[in-house]
Amino acid sequence: MENKETALGVAVVGYGNAGRQHVQALADAGSAHAVAVVESDPAAAARARADGLAVRELADVLADGGVHALALCLPPGSRTGVAEAAVAAGKHLLLEKPPARAPEELAGLLSLAGAGGVLAAVMFQHRFALPRRLLGADPDRWAGAVATLTISRPRADAHYRQAGWRSDPRDALGGVTAHLGVHYLDLACQLLGPPREVVPLSRIDAAPGIDTQLCGHLVFASGARLSVVVTSRSAARFEQLTVLGADAWLEVRSGAVTGESGGEPIIAPSRPASRLRTELYQELAGAAAGGPPLDVAALSRAAGVVAALDGLLTKPAHSVTEPLS
Incomplete structure (x- = not known):
């Protein structure tokens, strides 16, 4: 297992069903790990704490150099502002599905990530x-x-x-x-x-x-x-x-x-979907560490x-x- 100091640190934004799946995938990834959960709903935040996770504010994780990426497990219509803030802070992006509401929104996200020099991936683990x-x-x-x-x-x-x-x-x-x-x-x-x-x-x-x-x-x-x-x-x-x-x-x-x-x-x-999610995180972590560029997980593949x-x-x-x- 890779040292957490060199592994990709991920803040999971949203701790509903998708957020919990991301945390499970990160637990098995080795090259990536969950640094924190960002969750404004008190009941969901309590579940995260009960699962042994740190619950932090968005501004806090954006300012943390140990957070390298944000997994946006938010409703599709509520992601754009968080994505913009993440890119401005130099954080890589992983979006839950569906990644965008329209081709124009997807193009804007890809342009945003490209201009910010960060990676953009999507959780299409299949x-x-x-x-x-x-x-x-x-x-x-x-x-x-x-x-x-x-x-x-x-x-x-x-x-x-x-x-x-x-x-x-x-x-x-x-x-x-x-x-x-x-x-x-x-x-x-x-x-x-x-x-x-x-x-x-x-x-x-x-x-x-x-x-x-x-x-x-x-x-x-x-x-x-x-x-x-x-x-x-x-x-x-x-x-x-x-x-x-x-x-x-x-x-x-x-x-x-x-x-x-x-x-x-x-x-x-x-193979179990949980294993496929872990492989996706491993590809993202490898690309973030200077390895092969994003391929299967790339958000750009979602245009179709x-x-x-x-x-x-x-x-x-x-x-x-x-x-x-």
């Missing part, structure tokens, strides 16, 4: 489940492919209608698609490239702008086409991305990867999925807001 050779090595591999994405993550209506940020589309960005379907939608964009056409077909909302079911269609610059179904209205838990190309095919199902390309098998067994979300969630679709049982 990218680390894909064999590296599939990530952009051959842009023609999936030219003209057809693909399907099906995500079912059951959630009660109270999850999206409760008081707080999850019921406010300005803070939450959306519902099931933005927060649960987004991981595999990002995988599709990593494989197929940037979308050039996004068509939302139908949507059911728990509250205006907070989707619980969405169907859509994407056409990519490669000519590949993707049909998307994301729902929280089924009792099933199911995650599957299937891509069928001319001489290659790929399936990612519940984290396991199988397929074939050029006659060569593609096999990667499922942000454009996809923007099209699916903001373009007109057949949409119904109805009470859920």
Whole structure:
């Protein structure tokens, strides 16, 4: 295990479900560790202290030379000001998903980080489940492919209608698609490239702008086409991305990867999401220490999925807001 004096010191901003996942990943990273938690909610701050973590003010960690990076586990609509303050203090950024509300916001974050000379990463840990050779090595591999994405993550209506940020589309960005379907939608964009056409077909909302079911269609610059179904209205838990190309095919199902390309098998067994988050932190820590630059974890890789979300969630679709049982 690396000495904490030389490891990447991370302040986790927000100690909800995502924040706790970040702290767990940091505990296993070796090359990075949690210096502190920043949390304004008294109950969440008490949980952090009970977990043995120091709870500090944002201004305090920004002024601390032992804090090298901030993990922003905040609602998407509440991050920009904290990100600006972090970059001004010379801190690297790690954003929880979804990383931005629109392509313009993502471009602004990337420009901000570039001008400040800091690294910008995003917690799309499922990218680390894909064999590296599939990530952009051959842009023609999936030219003209057809693909399907099906995500079912059951959630009660109270999850999206409760008081707080999850019921406010300005803070939450959306519902099931933005927060649960987004991981595999990002995988599709990593494989197929940037979308050039996004068509939302139908949507059911728990509250205006907070989707619980969405169907859509994407056409990519490669000519590949993707049909998307994301729902929280089924009792099933199911995650599957299937891509069928001319001489290659790929399936990612519940984290396991199988397929074939050029006659060569593609096999990667499922690994715990906690382990994938740790690998992401290790890549960030290595880049911050002067090693290989950010690659899989890079925020710049999120341009495709942000454009996809923007099209699916903001373009007109057949949409119904109805009470859920």
